[in-house]
Amino acid sequence: MSTMKAQVFRGVNQLSYEDVPVPEIGPDEVLVQVRVVGLCQSDIKKLCYPLYEPPRIFGHETAGTIAAVGHEVQGWQLSDRVVVLHHIPCMHCSYCFNENFSMCEVYKNVTTTAGFTPSGGGFAEYVKVPGHIVRHGGLIRIPDTVSFEQASFVEPTNCCLKAVKKAAIEPGQTVLITGAGPIGLMFIMLVARFGTRAIVTDLLPNRIEKALAVGATAALDARDPELASKVKELTGGLGVDTSLLAVPSEKAFFQALDCTRKGGKILFFAEFPDEVEIPLNPNVIYRREIDLMGSYSSSYKLQPLAADLVFSRQIDVDALISDTYPLKQLTQAVEKALQPGPDTYKILLYP
Structure with missing residues (x-):
């Protein structure tokens, strides 16, 4: 043998x-x-x-x-x-x-x-x-x-493509991608390929630069206290159509909630630790008609x-x-x- x-x-x-x-x-x-x-x-x-x-x-x-x-x-x-x-x-x-x-x-x-x-x-x-x-x-x-x-x-x-399809991301829309690691960068390339603008957040300056290099419209420091208002500015005051959470961070989720337009979507792509629970006022989802969704594999x-x-x-x-x-x-x-x-x-x- x-x-x-x-x-x-x-x-x-x-x-x-x-x-x-x-x-x-x-x-x-x-x-x-x-x-x-x-x-x-x-x-x-x-x-x-x-x-x-x-x-x-x-x-x-x-x-x-x-x-x-x-x-x-x-x-x-x-x-x-x-x-x-x-x-x-x-x-x-x-x-x-x-x-x-x-x-x-x-x-x-x-x-x-x-x-x-x-x-x-x-x-x-x-x-x-x-x-x-x-x-x-x-x-x-x-x-x-x-x-x-x-x-x-x-x-x-395929995993990223599935999420893009599930969120029904369309040409001409703007998406927020949290995290510019390999998956976040892959999302940028895919949505750009489909004619969608990507706004990206990360903590590392090089990743912020890399995001722009592979096709992001804008890339911002995730710690920026003005993040939500900058995203609104980039989207004609509305907010993004869809947020893709490519990092398992509660902070990133709440930023996405602040940055997503009424009637928009937030998709969980990264897997969170099992003990994490996110406190959420359901009226935010109800009044702003936000769709929360997940995409696995x-x-x-x-x-x-x-x-x-x-x-x-x-x-x-x-x-x-x-x-x-x-x-x-x-x-x-x-x-x-x-x-x-x-x-x-x-x-x-x-x-």
Whole structure:
């Protein structure tokens, strides 16, 4: 039996770079050699908080090449370059019929694995892709003109795109995006692509500059006491049509409430710590007709569009990459993400 290197989650803040068996595939499964895997905020949470029983191998923003193909698999062969999607809905439960794909139990139950309890498996040299994911569009062919690095953005692009679609953001509107980290910057690119103006807030001066560089109309310091009046000024006295919360901050929520026009929307995209409760006078929602909504994970339906936006370079994902580490240094990569420097955006890892 051959072995491979993987970063195994052994407990809170305990990663072990060790040898594990290469997963064995069944007749309808595919083995992918991981070339690049993105570090996601959700990975960081899983590594730093007691959310899941160890041992596990996380990582899900995966791009690589097919290294083995089960004999029943059709349409894929060795050395095909692919994006691996770590969950695909069942397509026949009530949630799927309502297009709430991310609420489907099959979707939520991650099945791509590099060993132990299936948990994504991208933080390893090889990852096994189960049959239902192979069959139902969970492998996406990477065009020759697209790098593995660029392709690793397909899944996060879908997550952001889903939120933009859910909030029904239209050309000519103005949105407030709180936070100009990798996700906030991705939102700027997407809404700009759809003809929408983005006003962005952040605490770091470099991120404020970066937001403008990737297409924001205005970028403001989140601590600015005049923030709400500046946003009103930029929107003809009205306020923004929609606010996208890309940071889990109560302060950001209340700023969004101050900056969103009557009849506007506020969308929770970042996941808050479970103990956070936000005191809210319901009359604010009632009198100002504000819609509060949430958007979690990706949408199966938007998969072709997300891939096309990345592959045809309609959004410049290269501008989001700031740091690259060998997989061996995942611990350092997580530390960097938790204590971002002035120019830290998206971090990619190489097994």
